[in-house]
Amino acid sequence: MNILIGTILxxxxxxxxxxxxxxxxxxxxxxxxxxxxxxxxxMVPRIFIGLIGAGFLAELLPVDQIDRYFGANSGLAxxxxxxxxxxxxxxxxxxxxxIGAAALKAGAxxxxxxxxxxxxxxxxxxxxxxxxxxxxxRRFLLFRSAASLPLPILLGAWLLLF
Amino acid sequence: xxxxxxxPGSSTPRKLIDGSLIFITALAVAGGAGVWWLxxxxxxxxxxxxxxxxxxxxxxxxxxxxxxASCLPLLMSQxxxxxxxxxxxxxxxxxxxxxxxxxxxxxxxxxYPLTLGLMSAGADxxxxxxxxxxxxxxxxxxxxxxxxxxxxxxxxxxxxxxxLPAPVLIGWAVRRYINGAAR
Numbered sequence: 169m170n171i172l173i174g175t176i177l178x179x180x181x182x183x184x185x186x187x188x189x190x191x192x193x194x195x196x197x198x199x200x201x202x203x204x205x206x207x208x209x210x211m212v213p214r215i216f217i218g219l220i221g222a223g224f225l226a227e228l229l230p231v232d233q234i235d236r237y238f239g240a241n242s243g244l245a246x247x248x249x250x251x252x253x254x255x256x257x258x259x260x261x262x263x264x265x266x267i268g269a270a271a272l273k274a275g276a277x278x279x280x281x282x283x284x285x286x287x288x289x290x291x292x293x294x295x296x297x298x299x300x301x302x303x304x305x306r307r308f309l310l311f312r313s314a315a316s317l318p319l320p321i322l323l324g325a326w327l328l329l330f
Numbered sequence: 331x332x333x334x335x336x337x338p339g340s341s342t343p344r345k346l347i348d349g350s351l352i353f354i355t356a357l358a359v360a361g362g363a364g365v366w367w368l369x370x371x372x373x374x375x376x377x378x379x380x381x382x383x384x385x386x387x388x389x390x391x392x393x394x395x396x397x398x399a400s401c402l403p404l405l406m407s408q409x410x411x412x413x414x415x416x417x418x419x420x421x422x423x424x425x426x427x428x429x430x431x432x433x434x435x436x437x438x439x440x441x442y443p444l445t446l447g448l449m450s451a452g453a454d455x456x457x458x459x460x461x462x463x464x465x466x467x468x469x470x471x472x473x474x475x476x477x478x479x480x481x482x483x484x485x486x487x488x489x490x491x492x493x494l495p496a497p498v499l500i501g502w503a504v505r506r507y508i509n510g511a512a513r
Contacts, residue, residue, distance in 0.1 A: 171387055174436060178394035185401040193404060200400045207396045214351060215392060216385045221358025223381035224365045227373065261472050265480035272481070282489050285477070289466045289493075295438055297354055303442035304458075306350050311507070312459045315500040319467075323492050 214302030222298045226258030238276030238284070247324030250280035254287025254320060258294040283324030290316035391439050399447030412452035417505070419457065421498065424505075427457040428497040431464025435471045455508055460501025467493045 189197060237249045257264050268285055291313060300309050366374040403411075415423045430448075434441050441462065449458045468490050477486050 171391065174440070175391040175394065178391055178398065178436075178440060182394040182397040182401070185398060185405060189401050189404055196404050200397070200404065204393075204396050204400045207400070208393055210346060211392055211396065212389070213346075214354065215388060216382065217351070217354050217358050219385045219388075220378060220381040221354055221361050223377045224358060224361030224374075227365050227369060227377055228361060261476035265476050269480040272485075278485060278488075281481075281485070282492070285481075285489060286467070286493065290463065292466070297357065299438035299442055300462075301350050301354060303438075303446060304462075308455065308458065311455060311504045312462060312500070315459065315503045315507075316463065316496075319493075319496050319500070323489070326492065 211302055215298070218298035218302055222258060222294045225297075226294065238271040238274070238280045240275060240277035242277070242280055243328065244325065246277070246280040247283040247321060247328065250284040250324065251287040251291075251320040254284040254289075255291035255293055257284075257288050257292070264288040277327075279324045279327035282327055283320045286323050287320035290319055388439060392443075395439055395443035399443040399450070402444070402447035403451035406451050408452045411448060415448065415453040415457035415461075417454035417456070417509075419454075421502070423457055424460045424498045424501040427453065427460040427501065428464035431461040431466075431497065432468050432470055434465055434469065441465050454505065456501040456505030459504045460497045463497035463500045467496055 186197075186200075189200065237246065237253070239246060242249070254264070257267065264285065268281055271284070272281060296309055296313070300312075362374060362378075365377060413419065415427045419426070431441070434444065445453075445458050445461050448461070449455070453461075473486065473490060477489075
């Protein structure tokens with residue numbers, strides 16, 4: 169359902185922009201279509217392979233064991249482990265937040281939890297492979313990931329200290 | 331989405347088969363073999379079917395995203411985008427890019443094409459990274475709809491407050507590194 173609404177909204181925006189372009193600069197339309205077509209052909213195999221690959225990897229990861237390592241006394245080791253699990257957690261936001269909520273109920277501390285949620289937000293292998301790599305390219309993903317890597321650990325450490 | 335003069339900051343390869351395609355194919359094959367071996371052929375086929383179906387449903391959305399990203403650089407004045415979030419836009423540009431990421435209401439198939447379109451229109455890599463970071467870290471949609479329904483509000487508030495400066499810092503670090511490497 170969500171995907172349908174999103175698709176309709178996006179198409180409305182795309183058609184609106186195409187119409188504006190038609191009145192503003194009609195001579196550029198063939199180039200837009202040609203570029204759109206080549207980009208689409210470029211994307212299609214990547215989207216299929218990326219999503220299928222992410223699906224396989226998700227099946228192989230032991231996500232059901234995550235809450236076991238989240239203990240309130242786990243300290244920096246817990247934060248590091250939570251960072252690792254956050255990056256590896258597959259699926260949409262509901263999966264990561266549901267796991268976080270379950271871990272909290274099972275007695276997890278805020279420090280590993282913030283490391284987990286933050287790591288899932290910035291690293292998220294699933295999204296990186298299925299979307300970011302095909303859309304943005306390797307350079308963008310590498311730079312963004314390298315600059316983001318310290319954040320989950322820093323936030324977790326911050327909560328351990330204060 | 332590559333404009334005629336090569337877009338600043340964008341490195342998207344145009345070759346149909348390139349390193350990143352080989353990389354994700356190798357990952358998918360390894361993952362598939364692992365699932366087949368550990369969980370059996372039925373599980374393998376089930377995942378293959380589900381993900382293929384999902385990808386098919388996603389295609390119209392991606393096509394629309396690509397059209398938007400292709401139109402965007404032509405509809406917006408290159409000079410204005412460059413002034414707002416270009417390489418010389420300073421801290422203010424990174425804040426604007428972060429804010430854009432925070433308010434974008436869509437998922438990855440909206441945000442990435444949009445970022446690519448803005449980068450083709452003159453945004454630099456640092457601003458692009460700040461935008462995506464703002465979206466993944468403190469995106470309104472995800473925080474309000476998903477995170478708040480699962481986690482305690484005090485935790486969410488603390489996480490958002492601590493994460494808020496991060497996209498600007500991350501974008502700044504990327505920009506600084508690139509400038510340093512160019513010199």
